[in-house]
Amino acid sequence: MLKIFGALLICVSSTLIGVELVREMRQRVQALKEIKKMLLLIRGEIQFAATGLTDLFLEMGGKMEHPLDELACQVGRKLSEQDGTSFAQVWEAEFCDGLRKQVTALTKEDIQCLEGIGELSGTPDRAMQLGTIDLYLERLEPRIQEAADAVISKAKMYHCVGAMCGVLLVLLLI
Amino acid sequence: MGTAVYEDVLKIFPVSVRALFKNAAFQYEQLQEIRMRSGRPLCVRYQGRECFLTAAGERTNCVRDAFCVNDRQLQETLQLASGYSLYSYEEEIRQGYFTIRGGHRIGVAGKVIVEGGTIRGIRYITCMNIRLSHQVRGCAAPVLPYLLDRNGRLYHTLILSPPRCGKTTLLRDLIRLLSYGSGDAPGRTVGVVDERSEIAGCYMGVPQNDLGIRTDVLDCCPKAEGMMLLIRTMSPEIVAVDEIGSAADAEAIESAIHCGCRVLATAHAENLEEIQRKPIMSACLSNRLFERFVILQPAACGRVREILNEEGERLC
Numbered sequence: 001m002l003k004i005f006g007a008l009l010i011c012v013s014s015t016l017i018g019v020e021l022v023r024e025m026r027q028r029v030q031a032l033k034e035i036k037k038m039l040l041l042i043r044g045e046i047q048f049a050a051t052g053l054t055d056l057f058l059e060m061g062g063k064m065e066h067p068l069d070e071l072a073c074q075v076g077r078k079l080s081e082q083d084g085t086s087f088a089q090v091w092e093a094e095f096c097d098g099l100r101k102q103v104t105a106l107t108k109e110d111i112q113c114l115e116g117i118g119e120l121s122g123t124p125d126r127a128m129q130l131g132t133i134d135l136y137l138e139r140l141e142p143r144i145q146e147a148a149d150a151v152i153s154k155a156k157m158y159h160c161v162g163a164m165c166g167v168l169l170v171l172l173l174i
Numbered sequence: 175m176g177t178a179v180y181e182d183v184l185k186i187f188p189v190s191v192r193a194l195f196k197n198a199a200f201q202y203e204q205l206q207e208i209r210m211r212s213g214r215p216l217c218v219r220y221q222g223r224e225c226f227l228t229a230a231g232e233r234t235n236c237v238r239d240a241f242c243v244n245d246r247q248l249q250e251t252l253q254l255a256s257g258y259s260l261y262s263y264e265e266e267i268r269q270g271y272f273t274i275r276g277g278h279r280i281g282v283a284g285k286v287i288v289e290g291g292t293i294r295g296i297r298y299i300t301c302m303n304i305r306l307s308h309q310v311r312g313c314a315a316p317v318l319p320y321l322l323d324r325n326g327r328l329y330h331t332l333i334l335s336p337p338r339c340g341k342t343t344l345l346r347d348l349i350r351l352l353s354y355g356s357g358d359a360p361g362r363t364v365g366v367v368d369e370r371s372e373i374a375g376c377y378m379g380v381p382q383n384d385l386g387i388r389t390d391v392l393d394c395c396p397k398a399e400g401m402m403l404l405i406r407t408m409s410p411e412i413v414a415v416d417e418i419g420s421a422a423d424a425e426a427i428e429s430a431i432h433c434g435c436r437v438l439a440t441a442h443a444e445n446l447e448e449i450q451r452k453p454i455m456s457a458c459l460s461n462r463l464f465e466r467f468v469i470l471q472p473a474a475c476g477r478v479r480e481i482l483n484e485e486g487e488r489l490c
Contacts, residue, residue, distance in 0.1 A: 052259035055378075079258055084189035086250060087258040125295050129261040 007174070011166035018162020022155045027105035029147045034068050035114065036140050043133045046126060053087065053120070054079040071098040088118030113139050177202065182276060183306060188250035191216070194241060197231025205306055206338070212248050212300040215240030245300070252299060255280055266394065268293050269370075277307035277375015277382040307375050309383050313340075314347035318356070320481045320489050321348070321466050326359035328352060328412055328436040330463060334443045335470035340477075341440040342372050342416055344470070346383055348438060349373070349414050353386020364389045365410030365435075367400030373416055398422035405433050414438040421454050427463060437463070444472055446486060 041063060045051040051059075057076030061069045071094065078090045096111055117136055123129045180202035184192045200220055207219035215226050215237055225233045226240035234240060255274050256263055263272035271281045284299035321331050331348075335341045355361030368374050368391055374381035376393040385391065390408045392400045397415045404410055413435045418427065419442070427437050443449040446467060450456045458464065465484045471477040481489045 046261065050262040050264070052257040052262045054257050054259070056259075082185040082254060084185075084187070084192060084250075084254065086253060124260045124267065124297055124299070125264050126261045 003174070007170040010170050010173070011163065014166030014169065015159070015163045017165075018158040018160075021158045021162070022151070024105045025147065025151045025154065025158075027103070028107070028110070029144065029151055031068075031099075031103045031106050032110065032140060032144045032147055034065055036137065036144060038064055038068060038072065039117075039133055039137050039140070043130060043137075046129055046133070050126060067098070067102040071095050071102070074098065086118075087120065091115075091118035091120075110143060113143065179276065180205070183278065183304075186251060186255040186274065186304070188247055188254065191243070191247055191251065194227050194229075194231040198227055198233055202306070203308065206308075207306065208304040210243045210248050210251060210302045210304070212245045213242060216243050248300065248302060251302065252282075255304075264295065266371075267296055270296070271370065273371035273375060273377070275377040275382065277371065277377075279305045279307070279370065279372055281305065307372070307383065308343060310340075310343050310347060311350070311384075312347065314344050314351055315356075317344065317468055317478055317481065318348065318351055318359075321468070322359055328362070328438065329465035330431060330437045331439070331466040331468060332449075332458075332464040333438075333440040333468045333470070334445065334449060335440075336444050336472050337442060339470045339472055341470060344468070344478075345414060345416060345438065345440050346373050346385065349389060349412075350384055350386045352412055352438075353388040355388075361386070361388050362411040362436075363409070364412045364414055364438075365401075365404035365408050366391045366414045367395055367397050367404060368393050368416070369395060369397050369400065370416065373414070396422075398426040401426040401430050405430060405435060410435060412436045412438055416440050417442060419452070419454065424454050424458050424463075427458065428461070431463060439464075445469055446482060 038060065041060060042056060045056050054076055057072045057079065060072040060076070063069070064072055074094045075090055078085075078094050079087065092115060096115055099106055099111055099114070114136070120129065120132055123132060180200065183202070184195050187195065194216070200218070204221045205218070206222070209217035211217075218225050218227065218233075220233070225235055226237065228234050228239050229241045252260060256272065260267070266272040267282060270283070271279050273279050281303035282296055282299045283301040284296045286296055287294040321329050323329060333341050333344055349364050349366060352359070352362050353364045364386065366373055366385060366389055368376065371393055373383070374385050374391040374393065375383045376391060379393060381389075381391050390404065390410065392404055395403070397418065398420070401413050401415065404413060413430045415423070415427075415437075416439070418424070418439045427439065430437055441449060441455060443452070443455070446459075446469070450459055462484055466489075467482040469479045469482065471479040483489055
């Protein structure tokens with residue numbers, strides 16, 4: 001009885017590891033899409049209302065999903081403090097570091113790709129600002145595509161391998 | 175109050191420059207201008223005189239001891255002053271300045287980008303002139319009685335002085351007094367066309383300076399269009415504008431007067447003779463558009479030299 005229970009536990013755990021890996025892959029896609037949505041919101045606000053970055057990030061709270069909403073608000077709050085730090089420093093410390101801690105599904109390269117957004121505040125005209133955002137949107141698009149493709153191609157495999165590893169381990173132990 | 179405003183103004187500087195000003199401990203009321211030029215000494219106009227700051231934040235008149243601003247500090251100041259969003263001031267920068275919270279005006283100079291003969295913008299900004307906004311409440315009180323008729327109605331008034339002599343400060347206080355109303359004169363509806371955001375010092379449409387309870391402000395609007403727009407939409411009793419000079423301004427003032435509005439305006443000139451030498455403004459004078467002229471004392475901030483009537487006779 002104890003053996004059966006142990007074998008079952010191994011099989012379930014192993015399957016759950018596979019499920020968790022797939023969930024993380026899906027979470028990455030979701031996070032990248034959410035970041036794209038954020039960039040599009042920023043783009044729209046700059047293009048049509050020339051909203052400043054501080055107000056723009058402060059107002060983003062209700063328009064994004066957690067934890068990006070909180071991170072964006074935190075950037076806005078830090079900018080409104082006007083403590084002498086540059087936008088690049090605030091972006092890195094509040095947003096990129098926050099992503100590293102709270103959205104573990106994102107890869108190091110994903111976050112590196114976003115770090116350059118910190119240079120957004122340096123452009124003196126709107127056209128250049130929008131061009132910079134477009135550049136990051138273009139960089140983001142293939143990442144989203146690659147992450148989504150990975151989910152399609154690997155999800156079934158991870159589920160199967162997870163379950164099979166459990167079974168194999170049980171057979172070996174018996 | 176002054177200390178709080180001073181602290182607020184310092185927020186536009188990067189930490190290194192902020193420390194200098196903290197050590198210098200200027201009295202905000204006496205601080206008029208801060209000039210930053212890349213690779214050049216940090217220049218301050220304080221108590222009507224130019225001075226420099228040393229690297230330790232002490233005031234000095236010696237250029238050799240002066241702290242020099244580097245390009246990075248200048249760019250950081252630009253970023254902080256614009257709320258990290260220089261692009262949101264694109265239109266203003268095209269005219270060479272932008273106004274920040276508190277009504278302070280930042281003039282900029284650098285490489286001008288011209289396309290098809292018109293200015294598209296300014297890149298590589300290397301010079302900044304931060305003109306600090308001051309409200310001198312009550313400074314117009316001694317002047318106001320000369321500008322009102324027996325029924326408490328404002329005469330069409332033109333305030334004259336060279337730059338930096340307190341025209342806008344006097345205009346702002348006149349607007350405030352007229353809007354609130356005082357003893358004999360009831361409060362009037364005042365429409366202000368604030369093309370350079372200097373009178374009301376609007377930040378995101380909200381006036382940062384007190385212009386009274388009956389004042390409507392059109393911010394960043396060209397004067398000529400703005401005056402007609404205000405008359406059509408807000409029916410002001412008094413229309414106030416700063417620094418008139420173009421033919422369109424003169425035409426709009428004439429129209430405003432014919433619409434029954436009283437006009438309160440300022441112009442750059444040292445005296446009445448100087449304004450008569452300007453073709454457009456002299457036409458205004460010959461048409462007797464203005465009934466009162468307030469002439470400020472040059473190089474004496476805000477001091478009234480004389481008040482003249484439409485005949486050019488001295489009233490005080």
